[in-house]
Amino acid sequence: MKSTRASGARLSAAQRRLLVLSCCAIALVIASMAALYTALPEIAAATGASQRQLTWIVDGYTLTLACLVLPAGALGDRFGRRKMLIGGLIVFSLASALPLLIDDPVWLIAARALAGVGAALVMPSTLSLLTAGFPEERRGIAVGLWAGIAGAGAVLGILGSGLLLSQWSWVSIFVAMTAAGAALSVGSFTVPESVDQARPALDPLGALTAALAIGLIVIAAIEAPERGWLDPLVLGLFAGGLLSAALFTLVELRAAHPMLDVRLFADRGFGSGTASITVQFLISFGTFMLLVQFLQLILGYSPLASALAIAPMVVPMVALSAVAPRLADRIGLRWTTLAGLVILGAAMLVMSRLDADSGYLAALWPLLIMSTGLGLCTAPATTAIIAGTPPEKHGVAAAVNDAAREIGAAVGIAIMGSLLAAGYSARIAPALPSLPEAAREPVGNSLAAALQVAERAGPQAQPLVDFAQDAFMHGVQQAALVVGCLTLVAAVLVAAWAPGRRKTALAAPAAEAEPVAAAKPASS
Structure with a gap:
């Protein structure tokens, strides 16, 4: 017991490196959600994007991230969280570099959606690597710092983009995201691998119904301010999302190796924490x-x-x-x-x-x-x-x-x-x-x-x-x-x-x- 406590009293160099890298990666992913808010007028002027296209340049990232984050977490548990982190950062960097080559609004939307795929692989990996890499008595502090940085990520994104726009054009935001993602992907190779030793079978039906449920609800939320909450399309999207959520619950209750055991929500800490x-x-x-x-x-x-x-x-x-x-x-x-x-x-x-x-x-x-x-x-x-x-x-x-x-x-x-x-x-x-x-x-x-x-x-x-x-x-x-x-x-x-x-x-x-x-x- 004493040796364990002593070892947890001071972070090792590897733990400090893991903490810094995880916090930087989650800050980048969250900051990227808000970084373009201040640049939208300039993007519209430069690319001719309509107001609807501007909305999807921002929301395409959020949508793919929200849809894929649950399956990405399951992939990390089975194949390795470090692999998902490295792969996600590489995808994020490549996608963020696309607008440097093509500035058509449709391509911008596609690039942002692809960046969301990379972000979905990164987000759960950062937290699960932290929980695996820290002993129980030090885990709370590490998770606390991670959560604080994640909560402040949007502010950091708005601040960073504001600083860049004061000197350069909107393209500089994508340059910064590409460079940050590439640097973090290189640093991620120094992180020890973490994986579920049981390597359970994948749950493709659970992943599909989860992505549908989250995606339809998020799209409904995006469309509601413009169309109205009682618009038939908005109501249909919400209904489809709820139906998909119900199907996801049934699939996971019957699956031998569920992607997410929905019984976890009966745990008061898990359920109330999520809410x-x-x-x-x-x-x-x-x-x-x-x-x-x-x-x-x-x-x-x-x-x-x-x-x-x-x-x-x-x-x-x-x-x-x-x-x-x-x-x-x-x-x-x-x-x-x-x-x-x-x-x-x-x-x-x-x-x-x-x-x-x-x-x-x-x-x-x-x-x-x-x-x-x-x-x-x-x-x-x-x-x-x-x-x-x-x-x-x-x-x-x-x-x-x-x-x-x-x-x-x-x-x-x-x-x-x-x-x-x-x-x-x-x-x-x-x-x-x-x-x-x-x-x-x-x-x-x-x-x-x-x-x-x-x-x-x-x-x-x-x-x-x-x-x-x-x-x-x-x-x-x-x-x-x-x-x-x-x-x-x-x-x-x-x-x-x-x-x-x-x-x-x-x-x-x-x-x-x-x-x-x-x-x-x-x-x-």
């Missing part, structure tokens, strides 16, 4: 969408300035993520989940008080409050998901964690986008009849279009600018208020599901007794 992660990313990515537009359209910030304005949230999130797993061990997952999600809900309620006259400090407070809540509950939720599965299945457990993030992000952007659009449309409608015919549609669509119309009209259009900004802020207030209230309800429900301190405390002695044995089956 908590989904809510967290729903809030965070939806909030980024609102705040970036507020900073640029209301405060007039440049892409770089808006990225720098969001960056302070990284500090409390990463700092708290490093200690949150220990806190959850002491007081129980239930209380860290409740505290974190309640703080997230409170941040949304504070944000609902913003108006067109609010300055940066008024927006910074809800951002810091939100990052505090994320720091408290993200790492414990991820740790609970991993702890709820046997070590040889940590690749699939990591994939469940990642799929929850992607679904939450897509649904969060869809819900907040819909509420923002509805609030803006309702408030701007009285001003439309007094406008010229050609200006009514763009002004009614968005604040960005209204500002372009006003800029062409000259100084006399200032009343239109003021009215459109007030309408936009009405939509922001409506979205933040509704989602904040729903988050508070979700906080109570998820916390009631999560295990308390007694269950965690009883599990601790068993984990302490055989830390090496717990990690051994997952590595070769």
Whole structure:
């Protein structure tokens, strides 16, 4: 026991290298989701992409990542997590290099989708390699840092792209992603291999139904803000997703070697951790969408300035993520989940008080409050998901964690986008009849279009600018208020599901007794 504790007291050079590489890889994958947000206007001007094509340049990546992350986790468990990490980074790098050669919008969408395939192989591998490479008593800190970096990845992507765009064109973002992916793929060869020694048979039917379920739900969430939540296509996609999820459940219950044993969701830590992660990313990515537009359209910030304005949230999130797993061990997952999600809900309620006259400090407070809540509950939720599965299945457990993030992000952007659009449309409608015919549609669509119309009209259009900004802020207030209230309800429900301190405390002695044995089956 003493030797084990002593060996876990200080990280070895190999463990430090694994931790840095895993955190850098997950940061790259998450950052790539948000890196193009600030570059879309320039991409449209350079390539002639339509608004719908711009949407899919961003969402094609998220869609393939969400669809394939579960099968990718299972492949890593069977064939080797390091192999999946290296292969995923190579695919990601090659796909990110394609826009350097061809800048047609359709090719951009295809390249981003292919990059999502690589990202799906990378995401679960980073976490499962960490859990296999660290002893039980040090695993919580490693997972906490990983979760903190993953949570801050979107901010890092927005910040990095803003810095690049201040000096070069949008192509520089793809150059940076290609170079980072290539460097990390080379570094990944130094990581020890980790694999499920049983090497169970693959589950192609489970992989297919899982990809269909996640893909249809994510596509429905992407289409809902533009088409409406009651549009027949959106309803059909949601229905197809739910039906596919039901088929996936039946397939996995009957399979001799299921890709994901759905009975794991009966474990309160695994199930509540997955629900908590989904809510967290729903809030965070939806909030980024609102705040970036507020900073640029209301405060007039440049892409770089808006990225720098969001960056302070990284500090409390990463700092708290490093200690949150220990806190959850002491007081129980239930209380860290409740505290974190309640703080997230409170941040949304504070944000609902913003108006067109609010300055940066008024927006910074809800951002810091939100990052505090994320720091408290993200790492414990991820740790609970991993702890709820046997070590040889940590690749699939990591994939469940990642799929929850992607679904939450897509649904969060869809819900907040819909509420923002509805609030803006309702408030701007009285001003439309007094406008010229050609200006009514763009002004009614968005604040960005209204500002372009006003800029062409000259100084006399200032009343239109003021009215459109007030309408936009009405939509922001409506979205933040509704989602904040729903988050508070979700906080109570998820916390009631999560295990308390007694269950965690009883599990601790068993984990302490055989830390090496717990990690051994997952590595070769």
